[in-house]
Amino acid sequence: MTRLMSSLSRPARPRPALSYREVGATRTPADLPEGYHHLRYSAVVGHGRAAFEAAGAAVTTWRMHRATGARLLADADRAAPGVTVEISAGLGPLRLGAPCAVIWTAHEEQRVGFAYGTLTGHPECGEESFMVHLEPDGTVRFAVTAFSRPTVWYTRLAGPVVPLLQREYARMLGRTLRRLVRT
Template sequence: MSSLTYPDQLQLATLALADGRAPHEVGIDTSWTITDHAAALGQGPGCLAAASTRLLTWRAHAHAGVRVSREGRLVRLSVGPTLSPCLILHEETTPTRTVLVYGTLPGHVECGEEAFIVSMAENGQVSGRCVAFSRHAWWLARLGAPVARQVQRHVTRRYVDGMRP
């Protein structure tokens, strides 16, 4: 399997960020862009189950206009003419939380990691969240950095919206 395109010590740093740790505490300096978006999805175990299914069957990605093919831990994301390979680093399903984390592989338009989290609070409120750190790997994304970041924020919001049952 190919190696990730970011430092090993940053593996699963998205989960530390989601747990409230500051970027500098986990070794993420200012050369990385942090993207973090969360939204309420609904209420109760049924909502949690449906949102988790949407995440783990890639329907949240499809909602964002991202086509996905998966072979084991290797995932290929397609948006328009781009093909961006990722490696699934962590998958977790508990009675109150579902998590999917992947990191970028060579050829991805970005360099970094993204975590997708569906969780249910004690009061039954179900939330969806996407946390990422990244920097542009593709020359065209670096050239059009402000537009590329705007597209990334839009897609991130659509991922979370796509978790909604």
């Protein structure tokens, strides 16, 4: 009886809230909100329908992120609206976590991917999309679109270094996805 009572009396943890207002803005990359650093990156990762499908699966099942060496914890095996994700980098107690929630997904004939937005507790606020496009000539292109700004002292202190690190991570994702598509 005591065990039953203690499990019933535990309060549910409140879900962290999104930490920015412009939810869904990465859906139209040409119109990113003002007041944020903008990132637009794209890379060719393959050619043909099979490469497109392999790239789309690697992006939407977290395989691409995990293959970079980042630790990724998600409450689902595939990106879907509402799924929470925490990506962290570093070693041991020096690991920095970045909680996010998937905002939107695309599973279309020529376009597959998702966007996640930052949750309270993330060192930045904003949104980032990871898309795979099948172009008319069969080229498979991976694109990252993001807008973000610092929310904590250490990302503010890092100043222009943070956007450089974000661009390098986008490049690493592109190289990783290209490798995954080839294998």
